Amino acid sequence: MGASPVADASNLSVGLLGELTVRENGRRLKLPASRKTRALLGYLILAGGPLRRDRLCELLWDLPDDPRASLRWSLSKLRPSLNRGGRERLVADRERVEVISRDVDLDLRRVRDCAGDDQASFETVASAWQSADKVLLDDCDLPNQQDFSIWLDRERQALGLLRASLARRLALVPDASPDETLVWARRWLDDQPFDPDAAWAMVDATRRARGAEAAKLCAHDLETAFREADLIVPDWPTTTGAPPISEAVRTDVARPDQIVRFIRTGDSVNLAWASVGREDAPPLVKAANWLTHMELDWEAPIWSPLYMDLATTHRLVRYDSRGCGLSDWEAPEISFETFVSDLEAVVDDAGLERFPLLGISQGASVSIEYAARHPERVSHLILFGGYPAGWRHTASDDEVREREAVMVLTEAGWGRPDPAYRRIFSSTFMPDATLEELDWFDEFQRKTTSPRNAVRFLQAFSELDVRHRLAQVRAPTLVIHSLGDRRIPLTTGRDLATAIPSAEFEGLDSNNHLLIGREPAASQFVAAVRRFVAAP
Numbered sequence: 001m002g003a004s005p006v007a008d009a010s011n012l013s014v015g016l017l018g019e020l021t022v023r024e025n026g027r028r029l030k031l032p033a034s035r036k037t038r039a040l041l042g043y044l045i046l047a048g049g050p051l052r053r054d055r056l057c058e059l060l061w062d063l064p065d066d067p068r069a070s071l072r073w074s075l076s077k078l079r080p081s082l083n084r085g086g087r088e089r090l091v092a093d094r095e096r097v098e099v100i101s102r103d104v105d106l107d108l109r110r111v112r113d114c115a116g117d118d119q120a121s122f123e124t125v126a127s128a129w130q131s132a133d134k135v136l137l138d139d140c141d142l143p144n145q146q147d148f149s150i151w152l153d154r155e156r157q158a159l160g161l162l163r164a165s166l167a168r169r170l171a172l173v174p175d176a177s178p179d180e181t182l183v184w185a186r187r188w189l190d191d192q193p194f195d196p197d198a199a200w201a202m203v204d205a206t207r208r209a210r211g212a213e214a215a216k217l218c219a220h221d222l223e224t225a226f227r228e229a230d231l232i233v234p235d236w237p238t239t240t241g242a243p244p245i246s247e248a249v250r251t252d253v254a255r256p257d258q259i260v261r262f263i264r265t266g267d268s269v270n271l272a273w274a275s276v277g278r279e280d281a282p283p284l285v286k287a288a289n290w291l292t293h294m295e296l297d298w299e300a301p302i303w304s305p306l307y308m309d310l311a312t313t314h315r316l317v318r319y320d321s322r323g324c325g326l327s328d329w330e331a332p333e334i335s336f337e338t339f340v341s342d343l344e345a346v347v348d349d350a351g352l353e354r355f356p357l358l359g360i361s362q363g364a365s366v367s368i369e370y371a372a373r374h375p376e377r378v379s380h381l382i383l384f385g386g387y388p389a390g391w392r393h394t395a396s397d398d399e400v401r402e403r404e405a406v407m408v409l410t411e412a413g414w415g416r417p418d419p420a421y422r423r424i425f426s427s428t429f430m431p432d433a434t435l436e437e438l439d440w441f442d443e444f445q446r447k448t449t450s451p452r453n454a455v456r457f458l459q460a461f462s463e464l465d466v467r468h469r470l471a472q473v474r475a476p477t478l479v480i481h482s483l484g485d486r487r488i489p490l491t492t493g494r495d496l497a498t499a500i501p502s503a504e505f506e507g508l509d510s511n512n513h514l515l516i517g518r519e520p521a522a523s524q525f526v527a528a529v530r531r532f533v534a535a536p
Contacts, residue, residue, distance in 0.1 A: 012084060013105035015160075018134035022081045022468075029081045035073040036060050037324070039148060041082075041099070045106070046091075046155060050098040055268045059148050059449040063269070070085065071097075073440070105130055115165055116259045122173060129166040135514070150330050154270065158326060161260060163293055164190040164191035164198070172199045178209035189228045194225035194226065196234040196299065234311045260294050260326060261396075265342060265347045268271060269335060273324035273346045275318035283355040284468040284533065287343050289363035290457060291448040295326065300444065301437050304432065305517030307499065309526045317355075319346045323456060324387060324449040331372035334456040336464040339366045340373070347377070356380035356533040357475075362387070364496075368389040369474050380533045384525065385485060385513050387469060388499070389493050390462040403462065407455050428487050430512045437516060470499035477503040478532040480525060504532070 010249040015021040020038050022029045023418025031038055040060055044051065050410050057067030075092055082099065083087040086531040091098045096135050114120050114128035167188035172179055183338070189198040197277045199222045207215035226233045265271060272294050297318075298304050322331040322342055343366055347355065357378050359367030371378040391403055428439065449457070477500045480495030490507070497505035506528050510521035 001115075002505040011105070012082075012087075012089075013088045013107075014101070016042060016045065016108045016137060017111070017131055019139045022363050024084055031081060032074070032077040033078070034074065035140065036142060037069070037077055039137070039142055039152075040071075040074050041078055042137040043151070044097065044099040044138050046108075046520055047099075047268075048101070050091075050096040051264070051395070052096055053092075053094075056097060060145055061153070062144075073254070075451070086221045092132070108136075110164075111162065112259065112430060113163055113335060113485065122170065122176070125166055126168055129163060129176075130489055132163040132166065140226060151270070151328070154326070154328060157273070158260060158262065160191045161326075162186055164195075165259075167191065168198070171205065174253075178205065181205045184207040189316050194229055194231055195233075197238060199226070199234050211372050213246070232440065237249070244353075253535055258294070261324075261349070263320070263345055265338075265345055267331075267338075269322045269331045269338075269342075270328045271319055271322060271342055271346060273317065273349065275315050275350065278305070279312065279315060280532070281315045283317060283352050284310060284349075284529075285317045285343075285347055285350075285352065285355050286358045286360070287366045288319055288339070288362035288363045288435070289359070290461070291318050291324050291445055293325035293444070293448050294316065294318070294320055296444060296447065301440055301518075302514060302516050306515060306522055306526060309523075310529065313530060317346070319343075321457075323453040329450055329453060331453075334367075334453065335460050339460070340369050343367075343370050344374075353377065354379050356382065358382045358384070358529065359386060360384045362390075362461045362464065365389075365464050367468045368469055368473060368500075372469040372472040375474040381473065381475040381477040382480065382529055382532060383477065383496065384480045385482065385488050386479070386498060387488050388467045388497055388503075389465045408456050413435070429514045430516060432511050432519070433485050467499075470496070471501065471504075473500050476532075476535070477501075478502050478528065479505045480528060481505070481507055482510040482512055482521065485505045485513050486511060487513035 001474075012024045015023070015025045020031065020042055022031060031041070040056065042058070043056075053068065053071060057071055061067035061070050075090065077098065079090050087103065089100050089104065091100060099453040101121050111128045111132045114124060117124075136151060136159045141152065167184050170176070172185035173181070176184075182205040185198070185201040189195070189202045192198045202222065203215050203219045206218040206377050223233045244490070258271050258276045260274045262270045262272055274294050289322070297307065307316060307318070320341070321329040322338060323329055323334050339362075357371060357380070359366045360363070361384075365388060367381060367383065368386075368388065371381050392401065395403065430441065433441070445454075477495055477497075478499035479500070481488075481490055483490055493507075494505060498502040507522055508515070508521040510519055512521075513518070515525055517520045
């Protein structure tokens, strides 16, 4: 008899959406009954890179057991299902474990690819949404393993955002029937119930499909939901003559499409990053700063107009720092060194070789350190509201006591509905903001990170110091600073420009440390960035 035919590698598929499955040539393979073993497989595939054995043991097994033996047993049970067709996909050595899935058909990857394909047909996108309308790793919950449960919840939230982006795209198709539009607007709103754009789409779709009175009832119900959640109610028209959302709000312009991606750092932290703007446009990387959220940023009355403006001429790459936004909140370390290494990981994952780098507030120090370490990669360096050293290096004894007291108050009051504690920050960040803008920023801060992480961030910011790096920066540098900045004095910005070789300085007529999109200084900022990066 001749040798048995070897199955083609592409005929192995893994289903992550719904119950975890592995199939070869369409035939379902038997997986171990152990829930932890299946959870291990899902985690390894979604990680997309090598993971330390000790991290996997901490994540999935309790210390009184023998975690390393349990891990070895689980890996032995998974190998027969993965290492097929002459391919070794489950790779392990004494320190690390990895599932190599490049030649495996993953249902989640197909959904992500569709979301990133601007040319995909209505039917293809609708099919991708149906595939995503499942619980990720539905049979892999481990209620007693807290770290794994937190990770899985984050992955499921990311899937919800991906599903919402598909529904949003279908809800805004201009030539779809009113009934189809209503279906997809409802599905968009189901995944993002407090997204003002989704609420707008729902009211407008109801008006077109069911009439003005039904739209008024819909708007009333949504207003009630927004008020009960202590959120600002969207200001929509509900009369018979209300324009469709594509004309009234233009969410297809005001909220650019983006695909959120995740990468795993060397210490097993998932970082969320995204880019907006044309893929073939010149890149512009923004280092993370206090605080960000890949999705909620677009609702910001503060900085979203700046991002949207920059994205019209550049491929703007942003990411959430570890500990906030869509990145893992349970990070083993939050420090200046991890801020820099996370920036390194994001630009590598984005495939960028050389690019302009924008650093805002403490993100300026991170950018300075990156530019000093990697002079061949930074074409231009833009620093706004930056400072080279945290207050522990420069403050008086009285100032140290005051700032440490603020950190104690932060941990005690950050998560409370009352914004009094968070207002400590917002009032100094943006003294010229309206009450509505301050309310939005207060709530944004509460949603973006935990009380413990807010203190960890403040501690890390207080200790950073790149003063010894300033003379080593080789990239052309533009230092921008608000003339009336109440958070970081103007003298700090001028000193920064003096210490960096041949740096340019530009002052903005603003009192705000974080620019508000509506103020003239915001347009001046964008124009200065465009002018500077356009120079050879």
